[in-house]
Amino acid sequence: MKKALAIDVGGTKIYNTIVDESGNIVADVEKRATPKTFEEIRTVLKEIVQKYENEVDVIAFATAGAVNNENTGVLGSTGNIASGYPNMDFVNLSAKRVFVENDANAAAWAEHVLGASKGCAHSVMLTLGTGVGGGIIVDNKLLKGKSGAAGEMHFKLYRDKRRKCTCGAYDCFEAYASGTGLRLTAAEITNVPNVTTYDVIAEVNAVLEQTKALEDTHTKTERLQKGILSKYVEAFLRWQDDILIGCIGLADLFDSDVIVLSGSMAEFVDVDYIEKELNKEIVTTYTKVRQASAGNYSGMIGAALLALGVGN
Amino acid sequence: MKKALAIDVGGTKIYNTIVDESGNIVADVEKRATPKTFEEIRTVLKEIVQKYENEVDVIAFATAGAVNNENTGVLGSTGNIASGYPNMDFVNLSAKRVFVENDANAAAWAEHVLGASKGCAHSVMLTLGTGVGGGIIVDNKLLKGKSGAAGEMHFKLYRDKRRKCTCGAYDCFEAYASGTGLRLTAAEITNVPNVTTYDVIAEVNAVLEQTKALEDTHTKTERLQKGILSKYVEAFLRWQDDILIGCIGLADLFDSDVIVLSGSMAEFVDVDYIEKELNKEIVTTYTKVRQASAGNYSGMIGAALLALGVGN
Numbered sequence: 001m002k003k004a005l006a007i008d009v010g011g012t013k014i015y016n017t018i019v020d021e022s023g024n025i026v027a028d029v030e031k032r033a034t035p036k037t038f039e040e041i042r043t044v045l046k047e048i049v050q051k052y053e054n055e056v057d058v059i060a061f062a063t064a065g066a067v068n069n070e071n072t073g074v075l076g077s078t079g080n081i082a083s084g085y086p087n088m089d090f091v092n093l094s095a096k097r098v099f100v101e102n103d104a105n106a107a108a109w110a111e112h113v114l115g116a117s118k119g120c121a122h123s124v125m126l127t128l129g130t131g132v133g134g135g136i137i138v139d140n141k142l143l144k145g146k147s148g149a150a151g152e153m154h155f156k157l158y159r160d161k162r163r164k165c166t167c168g169a170y171d172c173f174e175a176y177a178s179g180t181g182l183r184l185t186a187a188e189i190t191n192v193p194n195v196t197t198y199d200v201i202a203e204v205n206a207v208l209e210q211t212k213a214l215e216d217t218h219t220k221t222e223r224l225q226k227g228i229l230s231k232y233v234e235a236f237l238r239w240q241d242d243i244l245i246g247c248i249g250l251a252d253l254f255d256s257d258v259i260v261l262s263g264s265m266a267e268f269v270d271v272d273y274i275e276k277e278l279n280k281e282i283v284t285t286y287t288k289v290r291q292a293s294a295g296n297y298s299g300m301i302g303a304a305l306l307a308l309g310v311g312n
Numbered sequence: 313m314k315k316a317l318a319i320d321v322g323g324t325k326i327y328n329t330i331v332d333e334s335g336n337i338v339a340d341v342e343k344r345a346t347p348k349t350f351e352e353i354r355t356v357l358k359e360i361v362q363k364y365e366n367e368v369d370v371i372a373f374a375t376a377g378a379v380n381n382e383n384t385g386v387l388g389s390t391g392n393i394a395s396g397y398p399n400m401d402f403v404n405l406s407a408k409r410v411f412v413e414n415d416a417n418a419a420a421w422a423e424h425v426l427g428a429s430k431g432c433a434h435s436v437m438l439t440l441g442t443g444v445g446g447g448i449i450v451d452n453k454l455l456k457g458k459s460g461a462a463g464e465m466h467f468k469l470y471r472d473k474r475r476k477c478t479c480g481a482y483d484c485f486e487a488y489a490s491g492t493g494l495r496l497t498a499a500e501i502t503n504v505p506n507v508t509t510y511d512v513i514a515e516v517n518a519v520l521e522q523t524k525a526l527e528d529t530h531t532k533t534e535r536l537q538k539g540i541l542s543k544y545v546e547a548f549l550r551w552q553d554d555i556l557i558g559c560i561g562l563a564d565l566f567d568s569d570v571i572v573l574s575g576s577m578a579e580f581v582d583v584d585y586i587e588k589e590l591n592k593e594i595v596t597t598y599t600k601v602r603q604a605s606a607g608n609y610s611g612m613i614g615a616a617l618l619a620l621g622v623g624n
Contacts, residue, residue, distance in 0.1 A: 150596065285458065285465045
């Protein structure tokens with residue numbers, strides 16, 4: 001069975017492991033902090049490649065930043081990784097074949113091949129983390145666009161300049177639907193400037209515990225609405241509705257079978273609520289909303305599957 | 313040379329002509345008002361088909377409403393055509409082969425084969441008329457989605473319920489970027505409830521005439537900004553910025569080569585302004601913005617080309 005050395009290069013962490021063509025992780029997952037400079041990142045990647053390249057058929061990178069249509073390099077970085085990073089010569093890091101894909105695109109592919117969008121020709125995946133990533137599958141193929149940069153979630157939720165996004169523009173979906181967005185919404189609503197995402201989630205969990213008796217007959221969102229009046233919960237529900245608003249637009253544009261929510265913040269979202277409310281509003285046909293199910297390392301798994309030509 | 317009987321069924325008018333496989337209109341264009349009832353529409357279509365079917369190889373419909381992936385019928389109507397219309401049995405209107413596509417999708421195909429997006433693998437076309445239609449081309453193919461309804465422009469420009477859209481939801485792009493949207497924006501800004509789109513365009517043209525001396529060194533939008541202070545012009549510029557906001561989101565999602573503006577309202581838009589401002593904000597690569605160039609009958613031409621298999 002063919003195998004790929006899979007490496008996930010993010011703004012804060014670099015992960016690596018080995019993935020086989022069934023999408024199984026067949027080695028330990030190693031993790032280290034992403035160095036601050038281009039040269040240091042290059043040295044780390046070179047070390048990982050040299051250590052494992054003889055055990056595998058291909059090197060598969062899942063990386064921050066948009067990746068070109070040749071799957072050889074990064075077009076532009078995300079702003080939270082060393083500024084020289086787009087110059088990385090991935091192909092020459094190994095004598096073996098090297099394949100590069102954007103991390104959200106790779107994760108979307110893992111969901112498509114073996115996760116929540118398996119069997120669906122059309123899907124949209126959102127990774128809700130510090131930022132928001134997007135991976136879109138049209139007719140069983142990744143949507144890449146003219147240069148490889150498609151699937152960026154910077155459509156606007158307002159048009160009157162309320163909140164600046166990390167991209168430099170205002171009011172992008174990412175600026176509201178991300179974990180950072182939740183924190184900013186909570187700071188606005190509570191007037192506590194240093195409120196953390198953790199504070200909000202802790203309060204949400206407390207209210208869910210308090211309303212546990214309603215669990216059989218009420219959704220998570222209904223229980224939050226019925227719980228103690230709390231600015232934190234209000235912020236959470238506003239954040240969830242921001243995600244809903246974005247999903248409505250995406251469902252109408254792509255008429256996808258399913259919208260998959262992935263990333264560290266996704267588990268807190270009531271996908272049944274999003275699915276129910278979304279289908280009241282869209283003009284296209286019924287669209288499912290699901291939690292991702294390909295696991296924490298879906299970026300590495302998806303990059304490996306793409307590099308090994310699985311699912312095409 | 314093969315030919316198609318092309319029929320455009322809209323909410324207010326039905327057009328028909330004959331189009332050859334080069335996209336040339338080779339017969340008179342006939343036009344009549346769209347009848348109010350399903351039965352009357354069916355009778356009219358039947359008459360047109362019977363009159364011309366012997367002269368052509370295929371019958372090509374460009375129609376209001378989303379069309380299924382089999383290109384045989386309408387999934388749902390647009391609200392401004394007889395309510396029974398989605399039940400139309402297009403296939404049995406003729407003994408010849410019948411092909412049906414959504415009017416905006418068909419127009420996007422005409423632009424792709426012989427118009428403003430010719431040679432572009434990735435494009436987004438917006439038809440700005442009474443409403444807003446969308447036709448999206450990904451990798452030289454029409455984006456249809458799971459059921460055929462993709463490309464609906466009902467993503468939201470606000471998330472705090474300001475203006476109801478014809479679809480029943482609030483603050484859809486269509487509710488702002490359409491001709492109807494311009495009228496409503498003008499009514500809001502001028503406090504003249506019965507202001508018409510014509511009033512706004514007349515004022516815009518007057519200001520452009522007044523600032524004609526600046527034409528060599530200033531864009532159309534700059535000339536409007538420098539003209540007499542007018543609520544009508546303010547409404548026009550707001551409308552144009554609403555279109556810009558939508559185009560930014562679409563460029564980031566699709567990374568398309570070009571966004572094409574089509575429909576009766578498109579000619580008033582300063583596409584150079586949209587292109588310039590859009591490329592300041594997007595996180596994907598440079599995206600062109602162009603006026604449509606396949607002409608007034610691009611819906612019929614595109615449906616004919618699709619039915620004849622041209623451009624695939």
